[in-house]
Amino acid sequence: MQFIKKLLIFPLRDNTLCLVLYRNLKTNMMIDSQIKRKLRSLASLSLLVGAVSFSSCSGGSDQKSGISKTNPEDIKVVSEMVAELTAPPFVPKSTADRAATKLIVDMEIIEETGTMASGVEYVYWTFGGTVPGSFIRTKVGDEVEFHLKNHPDNKLPHNIDLHAVNGPGGGAVSSFVAPGHEIVFQFKTLNPGLYVYHCATAPVGMHIANGMYGLILVEPEEGLPPVDKEYYVMQGDFYTKGKYGEAGLQPFDMQKAIDEEADYVVFNGSVGALSGDDALTAKVGETVRIYFGNGGPNLVSSFHVIGEIFDRVTVEGGSLVNENVQTTLVPAGGAAMVEFKVDVPGELVLVDHSIFRAFNKGALGILNVTGPENKQIYSGTIQEGIYLPEGGTIQSMPVEDDQPAKEAVEMTKAEKMEMGKKLYGSTCFACHQANGEGIENAFPPLANADYLNEDVDRAIDIVLRGKSGEITVNGKKYNSVMTAQNLTDEEVAAVMTYIYNSWGNNGTEVTTEMVKKVRK
Amino acid sequence: MFSKFLTVVVIIFLSLISYGQKEGMALIKGGQYIPLYGTDSNIVKVQDFYIDQYPVTNAEYVKFLEDNPKWRKSNVIALYADGNYLRHFKDDLNLKDGELENAPMTNVSYFAAKKYCECQGKRLPTLDEWEYVGMADEKDADARTKDEYNKFILSWYEKPNSYNQEIGSTFENYWGVYDMHGLVWEWTQDFNSVLISGESRSDVDGGNDLFCGGAALGSSDLMNYAAFMRYAFRGSVKANYSIRNLGFRCAKSIN
Numbered sequence: 001m002q003f004i005k006k007l008l009i010f011p012l013r014d015n016t017l018c019l020v021l022y023r024n025l026k027t028n029m030m031i032d033s034q035i036k037r038k039l040r041s042l043a044s045l046s047l048l049v050g051a052v053s054f055s056s057c058s059g060g061s062d063q064k065s066g067i068s069k070t071n072p073e074d075i076k077v078v079s080e081m082v083a084e085l086t087a088p089p090f091v092p093k094s095t096a097d098r099a100a101t102k103l104i105v106d107m108e109i110i111e112e113t114g115t116m117a118s119g120v121e122y123v124y125w126t127f128g129g130t131v132p133g134s135f136i137r138t139k140v141g142d143e144v145e146f147h148l149k150n151h152p153d154n155k156l157p158h159n160i161d162l163h164a165v166n167g168p169g170g171g172a173v174s175s176f177v178a179p180g181h182e183i184v185f186q187f188k189t190l191n192p193g194l195y196v197y198h199c200a201t202a203p204v205g206m207h208i209a210n211g212m213y214g215l216i217l218v219e220p221e222e223g224l225p226p227v228d229k230e231y232y233v234m235q236g237d238f239y240t241k242g243k244y245g246e247a248g249l250q251p252f253d254m255q256k257a258i259d260e261e262a263d264y265v266v267f268n269g270s271v272g273a274l275s276g277d278d279a280l281t282a283k284v285g286e287t288v289r290i291y292f293g294n295g296g297p298n299l300v301s302s303f304h305v306i307g308e309i310f311d312r313v314t315v316e317g318g319s320l321v322n323e324n325v326q327t328t329l330v331p332a333g334g335a336a337m338v339e340f341k342v343d344v345p346g347e348l349v350l351v352d353h354s355i356f357r358a359f360n361k362g363a364l365g366i367l368n369v370t371g372p373e374n375k376q377i378y379s380g381t382i383q384e385g386i387y388l389p390e391g392g393t394i395q396s397m398p399v400e401d402d403q404p405a406k407e408a409v410e411m412t413k414a415e416k417m418e419m420g421k422k423l424y425g426s427t428c429f430a431c432h433q434a435n436g437e438g439i440e441n442a443f444p445p446l447a448n449a450d451y452l453n454e455d456v457d458r459a460i461d462i463v464l465r466g467k468s469g470e471i472t473v474n475g476k477k478y479n480s481v482m483t484a485q486n487l488t489d490e491e492v493a494a495v496m497t498y499i500y501n502s503w504g505n506n507g508t509e510v511t512t513e514m515v516k517k518v519r520k
Numbered sequence: 521m522f523s524k525f526l527t528v529v530v531i532i533f534l535s536l537i538s539y540g541q542k543e544g545m546a547l548i549k550g551g552q553y554i555p556l557y558g559t560d561s562n563i564v565k566v567q568d569f570y571i572d573q574y575p576v577t578n579a580e581y582v583k584f585l586e587d588n589p590k591w592r593k594s595n596v597i598a599l600y601a602d603g604n605y606l607r608h609f610k611d612d613l614n615l616k617d618g619e620l621e622n623a624p625m626t627n628v629s630y631f632a633a634k635k636y637c638e639c640q641g642k643r644l645p646t647l648d649e650w651e652y653v654g655m656a657d658e659k660d661a662d663a664r665t666k667d668e669y670n671k672f673i674l675s676w677y678e679k680p681n682s683y684n685q686e687i688g689s690t691f692e693n694y695w696g697v698y699d700m701h702g703l704v705w706e707w708t709q710d711f712n713s714v715l716i717s718g719e720s721r722s723d724v725d726g727g728n729d730l731f732c733g734g735a736a737l738g739s740s741d742l743m744n745y746a747a748f749m750r751y752a753f754r755g756s757v758k759a760n761y762s763i764r765n766l767g768f769r770c771a772k773s774i775n
Binding site: 111112113123125152153154155156157176177178179180181201202203206210251252254 | 604607671674675677678679680681682705745748749752753755756757758761762763764765
């Protein structure tokens with residue numbers, strides 16, 4: 001009996017495929033009606049399931065690639081609002097709850113003196129009075145009406161290049177403004193992502209080096225997923241006439257900037273901008289997102305948070321997401337979003353892992369995490385003890401003098417040689433070498449050694465109490481340290497007998513009696 | 521016979537007077553140079569001329585306002601001076617407290633500066649003349665390749681509030697002219713003759729006809745940076761702008 005005869009495949013209108021089970025009841029009509037019914041329902045069910053599963057493949061938004069449902073150019077804007085700009089390290093609230101709008105941004109440029117480090121002053125050129133400049137938060141499809149104002153007391157003309165702009169100079173061509181004046185231009189955000197903005201007036205490097213940079217975020221249509229804490233951190237390199245820490249008002253050094261020899265590499269414009277009272281904060285269990293930018297002008301950042309791993313990194317601020325990242329590369333004039341959940345309390349340290357920049361030039365910030373401990377994730381120090389790297393001989397803490405005196409039985413010379421050889425191999429050999437040859441300029445030889453053969457008691461004393469300072473052995477000077485050896489009298493007698501009876505030495509047999517005498 | 525003699529004496533006397541009456545001005549011997557925007561085949565020639573030793577001061581400009589009520593803050597036409605005109609004056613003829621009489625006059629537009637010079641029987645210097653005088657330091661007529669000269673200029677660019685200092689407080693250059701750098705920007709007769717688009721990254725594109733030799737600016741020359749910023753500033757202003765850090769001085773041709 002053949003009841004499934006053909007499998008028809010034909011395309012539907014929206015290019016999906018629809019599989020149809022075509023039942024062909026050819027001949028024998030003696031099929032049970034129940035089976036018939038079951039087959040019919042099975043066929044229609046599989047048709048339904050097939051149609052549904054195939055149709056959901058197209059038309060929905062692809063979260064991973066950030067492509068929006070609507071072409072950004074076609075997003076209509078119906079209302080208008082004034083953008084909330086924030087000073088670092090804070091960011092404006094999410095745009096998830098609003099539609100694309102006409103967004104009015106009022107940005108003022110101020111040239112002012114500020115503090116770079118304790119005792120060090122610098123003339124900063126700023127967007128909005130801070131370095132980095134105010135954070136601008138937009139959504140894809142927004143039409144941004146950008147008002148750039150150059151304070152009348154400023155000396156220089158400025159403009160702005162926003163990397164989120166599709167247009168000549170990123171807006172720089174249309175925003176060149178003299179002191180005491182204002183200029184307006186407009187652009188539509190088409191690409192979601194985290195972008196840098198900076199001044200682009202000649203000499204561009206100097207304007208950027210003096211602090212004229214910041215970040216503009218273009219959120220996708222649905223907004224970014226919410227997290228507990230969001231922070232704005234931007235790295236920059238600074239070039240001063242004086243070296244790091246030199247006090248006074250430091251002018252910008254163009255030659256050092258050209259040579260890319262930075263004096264300061266800092267987060268948010270100055271040394272210590274994210275520490276002490278200004279440290280970032282979070283509670284155990286919270287998710288943290290850092291919008292991290294790099295204004296440059298020259299250096300690339302190896303951004304890392306000591307004590308944490310980035311659960312998610314949007315690489316270069318775009319749509320590619322990497323996970324479980326320790327250190328992420330952020331190009332000059334670029335950005336990245338990093339997200340992580342803090343699990344245990346403590347101080348997390350934000351650094352540029354080109355590590356001399358963190359400890360010698362200021363690229364260091366603090367994120368203070370408070371809350372309950374979790375010993376399973378991180379236990380802290382469990383135990384400490386002593387470790388002495390002196391080979392197999394057992395080292396121990398000094399013991400109280402309450403051990404009963406053992407009845408001493410002196411070993412025979414042969415026994416001493418055998419035991420001594422073993423002891424030598426585990427205790428002395430590391431420095432004095434297999435055949436007592438020692439190491440040139442480091443550890444003196446024991447083979448045919450005049451220093452050794454001259455004075456047995458002195459040699460015993462050295463084994464018991466160690467030696468430092470200069471000695472001459474076989475005409476060569478040695479100035480090293482020998483540690484005291486924690487051996488019993490018998491053991492000392494044995495190993496020294498072995499040494500004195502090897503490699504051309506004078507054949508002395510050392511007794512426990514002799515050792516005891518020296519030990520006193 | 522006597523009348524002829526008298527005429528000659530008068531002519532000599534007048535010409536002596538007209539030369540001698542350049543008080544406060546320095547004689548600049550003409551020459552030629554390649555400006556920032558020029559190339560070897562585009563040398564600029566400057567004739568002998570006179571230039572004010574100091575920028576025009578607040579006190580001098582107040583005198584001008586007393587004689588020319590049309591240029592007072594309350595009377596001036598917006599076409600000739602924008603809203604920042606005389607912003608540091610508390611009324612038509614008086615400075616605000618804290619402003620110095622002998623500080624360079626600023627917050628004046630191109631039109632106002634031009635008118636002031638005309639009333640003195642002078643004119644504004646041309647861009648080429650100004651740059652020619654400006655390239656000197658204390659010792660040399662052309663100090664553009666000297667590190668110290670360029671560093672001084674660059675460090676001035678970031679010093680805040682240098683406008684409220686007295687004239688003569690910076691340095692006297694080779695020509696006996698003071699404060700060409702270090703005090704305020706200065707208007708020139710043809711400040712917008714070398715156009716800069718404001719997009720300074722494409723300004724170095726050699727294909728830009730208005731900016732000959734622009735390709736040479738790709739270099740890391742300190743000299744280029746120091747001069748380039750002056751051109752950038754000039755490119756950002758319009759004739760009716762009044763700016764806190766922008767003043768002027770006058771010049772005079774030799775017949």
